[in-house]
Amino acid sequence: MAIEIIGTGRAVPPRKVSNSDLSARLDTSDEWIRSHTGIGNRHIADDGTATSDLALEAAKNALAMAAGFTGDAQNTADRDLAAAEAAKSIDMIILGTATADFIGTPSTACIVQHKLGAEKAGAMDITAGCTGFIYGLETAAGLLSLGRGRKRALVIGAEVLTRVLDWNDRGSCVLFGDGAGAVVAELTGAPAEGPQRRGLVRTILAADGSGGESLLFRRGGTRYPFKKGETIENGVCVEMNGQEVYNFAVKAVTDTAAALMQAESLTADDLAIIIPHQANARIVQAARRRLKIAEEKFYLNIEEYANTSAASIPIALDEMNRSGKLNRGDIIMTIGFGGGLTYGGNIIIW
Ligand code: UT7
Secondary structure (H helix, E strand, C coil), rough: EEEEEEEEECCCCEEEEEEHHHHHHCCCCCHHHHHHHCCEEEEEECCCCHHHHHHHHHHHHHHHCCCCCCCCCCCCCHHHHHHHHHHCCCCCCECCCCCCCCCCCCCHHHHHHHHHHHCEEEEEECCCCCHHHHHHHHHHHHHHHHCCCCCCEEEEECHHHHCCCCCCHHHHHHEEECCEEEEEEEEEECCCCCCCCCCEEEEEEEECCCHHEEEEECCCCCCCCCCCCCCCCCCCCCCEHHHHHHHHHHHHHHHHHHHHHHHCCCCHHHHEEEECCCCCHHHHHHHHHHHCEEEEEECCCHHHHCCCHHHHHHHHHHHHCCCCCCCCCCCCEEEEEEEEEEEEEEEEEC
């Protein structure tokens, strides 16, 4: 029995903000941001939009595809009908995010479960920073493989990071954007082993908690709780030591790609595409030089969306899928890294 992806979806807010827009109010420039990161734009959610709203849209698109809906995926009544029907077949919803609607509870996954009408689904969030989708997919695969009657899982990566940025810190605020991506994973009759095998065939999940403070939401948890009546000046925005995360990320991408290829006896030529977490194009370039893998093997859309954390890999997967760039039998590698610190990757045979 294989774990196959039978539907993909994404949602990004319509409001697009370019580097030049930012440089009008911040001491930065299009030239600096592009040359240091590869970012040209980011999409920013309006005030009333929370992470679950983007997650819900991405989930509907993935569910509608899983139900065979082939029309325009944006907000059509037919899409919603197809998604609502497919939602009833979902056994588990797993949502990776660093920017949940609420701290602690309810989980963002539960909010999505309710709004989808996914009445038989369990739901939970995964806190693995930008690696959340990779952790989520493997967790879903594990649950589906247990033989306890679960057949379908919805795995989502969703973020509204721009809500938790210090917009005066040019070292971090230019890097991030909002969005969501989702997949429907199904336990199918296809073989999981041998030459005809399909689906999620290998995953690496790894962590280095010693680097936790290099990417941190300091306030609001039990370590440094908000106190009633307190005026909060610092610590509510994401704090990042860019250099430390950069060095960690280059090694994480290099090591994960090498380990996945070795474990599956693959060379770069066997891979149709590598989808790395879209944090900084320079991280990908540095890693690919070490790996000696051609630039064309890596899918990059960071120019359009910036870093959408847990959403970046499923957004990329959906873009590729909907534009017909994925063929049956293609070997796809995903690689993630981020807060925790966490890292890992998947090998998926499409
Ligand atoms: O999902 C995972 C999350 N995060 C990441 O993956 C981030 C990993 N880190 C990075 O991508 C890079 O470290 C950054 C893009 C954050 C920074 O790039 P860098 O090449 O390491 O720049 P830097 O921090 O060494 O700063 C170089 C200079 C500094 O000026 P001085 O001190 O040399 O005069 C910064 O103040 O660039 C300045 N700078 C900027 N200038 C214009 C930093 N940010 C900006 C900016 N615009 N936005």
